[in-house]
Amino acid sequence: MKNRIDEAFKNKPIFMPYFPLGYPDLPTSIDVIEALAKNGADLIEVGLSFSDPLADGPVIQQATQIALEKGITVQKSLEAVKELRARGVDIPLILMGYYNPMLAYGLEKFINDARDAGVDGFIIPDLPMEEAEEFQSMNGDMPLIQMLAPTSPDERMESIARNAKGFIYLVSVTGVTGERREISNDLEDLINRVRAHTSAPVCVGFGIGTPEQAKQVGQLADGVIVGSACVKMIGSSQKPVETAKQFAAEFRSALSGLG
Amino acid sequence: MSTTLLPHKFGPYGGQFVPETLMPALIELEREFVSARNAPAFNQEFDKLMASFVGRPTPLTYAKRLSEKLGGAQIYLKREDLAHTGAHKINNALGQALLVKRMGKKRIVAETGAGQHGVASATAAALLGLECVVYMGSVDIARQEPNVFRMKLLGAEVRPVESGTKTLKDAINEAIRDWVTNVRDTHYLLGSALGPHPYPTIVREFQSVIGREAREQMLMDAGRLPDTVIACVGGGSNAIGVFSGFVNDEAVELIGVEAGGSGIASGKHAARFGDATTARVGVIHGTRTYVLQDDDGQIAETHSVSAGLDYAAVGPEHAMLRDTERAFYTSATDEEALSAFQTLCRTEGIIPALESSHAVAEVIKRAPTMRKDQVILVNLSGRGDKDLNTVIKEMQKSE
Numbered sequence: 001m002k003n004r005i006d007e008a009f010k011n012k013p014i015f016m017p018y019f020p021l022g023y024p025d026l027p028t029s030i031d032v033i034e035a036l037a038k039n040g041a042d043l044i045e046v047g048l049s050f051s052d053p054l055a056d057g058p059v060i061q062q063a064t065q066i067a068l069e070k071g072i073t074v075q076k077s078l079e080a081v082k083e084l085r086a087r088g089v090d091i092p093l094i095l096m097g098y099y100n101p102m103l104a105y106g107l108e109k110f111i112n113d114a115r116d117a118g119v120d121g122f123i124i125p126d127l128p129m130e131e132a133e134e135f136q137s138m139n140g141d142m143p144l145i146q147m148l149a150p151t152s153p154d155e156r157m158e159s160i161a162r163n164a165k166g167f168i169y170l171v172s173v174t175g176v177t178g179e180r181r182e183i184s185n186d187l188e189d190l191i192n193r194v195r196a197h198t199s200a201p202v203c204v205g206f207g208i209g210t211p212e213q214a215k216q217v218g219q220l221a222d223g224v225i226v227g228s229a230c231v232k233m234i235g236s237s238q239k240p241v242e243t244a245k246q247f248a249a250e251f252r253s254a255l256s257g258l259g
Numbered sequence: 260m261s262t263t264l265l266p267h268k269f270g271p272y273g274g275q276f277v278p279e280t281l282m283p284a285l286i287e288l289e290r291e292f293v294s295a296r297n298a299p300a301f302n303q304e305f306d307k308l309m310a311s312f313v314g315r316p317t318p319l320t321y322a323k324r325l326s327e328k329l330g331g332a333q334i335y336l337k338r339e340d341l342a343h344t345g346a347h348k349i350n351n352a353l354g355q356a357l358l359v360k361r362m363g364k365k366r367i368v369a370e371t372g373a374g375q376h377g378v379a380s381a382t383a384a385a386l387l388g389l390e391c392v393v394y395m396g397s398v399d400i401a402r403q404e405p406n407v408f409r410m411k412l413l414g415a416e417v418r419p420v421e422s423g424t425k426t427l428k429d430a431i432n433e434a435i436r437d438w439v440t441n442v443r444d445t446h447y448l449l450g451s452a453l454g455p456h457p458y459p460t461i462v463r464e465f466q467s468v469i470g471r472e473a474r475e476q477m478l479m480d481a482g483r484l485p486d487t488v489i490a491c492v493g494g495g496s497n498a499i500g501v502f503s504g505f506v507n508d509e510a511v512e513l514i515g516v517e518a519g520g521s522g523i524a525s526g527k528h529a530a531r532f533g534d535a536t537t538a539r540v541g542v543i544h545g546t547r548t549y550v551l552q553d554d555d556g557q558i559a560e561t562h563s564v565s566a567g568l569d570y571a572a573v574g575p576e577h578a579m580l581r582d583t584e585r586a587f588y589t590s591a592t593d594e595e596a597l598s599a600f601q602t603l604c605r606t607e608g609i610i611p612a613l614e615s616s617h618a619v620a621e622v623i624k625r626a627p628t629m630r631k632d633q634v635i636l637v638n639l640s641g642r643g644d645k646d647l648n649t650v651i652k653e654m655q656k657s658e
């Protein structure tokens with residue numbers, strides 16, 4: 001399997017939108033993710049829905065709730081990834097979801113089916129380092145992206161970053177997902193603290209909502225993760241696919257030439 | 260890989276399934292708890308509050324007329340309904356609030372289902388001068404109105420939760436979201452023996468006062484240990500508290516009673532151990548345990564007439580006690596609990612909480628099958644004043 005993630009980071013900083021499968025409905029979400037991929041996204045966090053997303057703010061809560069009401073499942077999500085690959089989407093697709101639906105699907109089967117579908121890695125917000133052993137024992141070479149937070153002390157950062165694969169997901173603020181009015185002044189220090197422990201790319205998420213903010217963060221980080229703003233903008237649009245194209249193009253252009 | 264100071268799992272259950280942002284807070288909490296427990300001054304302060312503020316030890320009451328009516332085992336009630344604020348929840352709330360003071364935090368957030376833990380948290384906050392925000396599902400606010408008013412009187416802010424099923428599970432989600440946002444100055448005062456490590460252990464330790472007292476009182480009053488100890492189980496804090504006093508007495512049978520709602524077959528219940536089709540081991544709110552869920556791993560809607568038992572998961576230590584068969588779990592339906600509620604009112608002059616009425620319902624089933632020289636201890640975890648509206652409505656329905 002070629003390493004799409006390493007490939008993606010050849011041209012930094014990268015743009016990483018998040019979008020949940022099944023929202024506002026399954027066919028539209030597949031079209032939206034395809035449009036994001038083909039119009040400037042360098043990597044996409046493909047969202048799996050969960051009834052109790054305790055790390056998410058209202059926008060993603062509502063979107064994933066709608067996806068569940070419309071009947072999204074883990075299996076349909078994996079089939080959708082396969083469909084995206086069939087449509088020629090060749091950027092890294094990282095599955096982002098909570099642990100319980102993966103356990104319910106069967107962890108080993110989940111990992112294998114995800115790999116077969118064309119998934120490049122996983123982000124599981126409720127699976128900290130302490131609990132990752134079970135997942136990793138079944139996972140082969142696909143990265144389980146590790147998260148770091150402003151509250152992580154140095155020694156913790158060190159032990160998490162030491163084994164990081166793919167990239168580091170740095171949570172920029174304490175809190176849940178969602179846009180913030182401004183980027184924290186402490187972000188540069190935080191990124192420097194992380195870089196002291198790893199040579200893996202450092203991507204920043206939580207609270208980035210506008211191309212201007214993305215540009216600001218892109219000057220410091222290797223990747224910019226945009227979740228709630230992406231879901232809100234596309235979800236509220238009458239023409240979600242057109243909006244997705246524009247959204248990706250705007251963020252891509254804000255980040256171009258910063259590397 | 261884990262480097263916790265205390266065991267962080269109960270067999271395969273428990274653990275710390277939380278976002279990274281919260282991990283340092285859990286580590287700090289565990290460290291503080293361990294150091295507090297080894298500090299005589301902390302224990303003295305806790306014991307003093309238990310005596311002078313909560314009114315401990317709570318009495319053990321021999322239920323003479325109920326025992327006679329049922330015609331079997333002799334029944335004793337551990338009277339947590341007589342603890343200040345009307346339920347066992349205050350034991351843990353005060354214990355954790357003292358830890359909050361030690362940690363130098365100024366603000367607590369809490370979840371509540373029936374409102375008992377919310378009232379206990381608001382009380383502890385008022386006593387110790389902490390800011391308190393309580394998250395409560397809007398469905399629960401409607402059915403436990405007196406407790407909402409109580410919390411407000413005590414100076415707490417009650418924030419209604421409109422997401423998901425609008426009950427306890429969603430209140431916990433919101434409390435965790437607040438905590439993850441304000442973790443630097445805020446403590447999450449979790450009210451039951453669930454959630455990520457070290458909560459199940461901390462809550463058990465602060466509630467173990469129930470079991471210690473009850474064991475001594477049984478030996479004093481009945482001259483022997485009970486044959487059977489019965490408690491209701493939502494998250495399971497009152498049950499783990501009373502069980503902990505007897506878990507090493509192998510001859511003592513431990514029985515937990517879950518909410519059977521409209522009956523297991525109806526699908527409308529909260530019997531995590533009682534329903535093999537929808538309860539499987541999973542991860543919710545930071546812990547691995549038995550969880551009511553659908554085939555896709557989405558957490559199921561639960562139902563119980565008692566808000567305090569209306570929750571899709573059970574504390575991880577109960578999952579272990581069940582697997583090892585040290586404890587047995589059964590359920591009582593809404594109807595059985597309501598009937599037990601009335602029975603206890605009329606035979607003993609005690610109005611129990613609807614949660615505790617589930618334990619009484621099991622006593623009513625079990626006592627007649629036992630000999631008169633046998634003894635049942637039931638943990639009467641709370642009083643029923645808060646439930647009067649619900650009970651009136653349910654009684655009118657069945658008339």
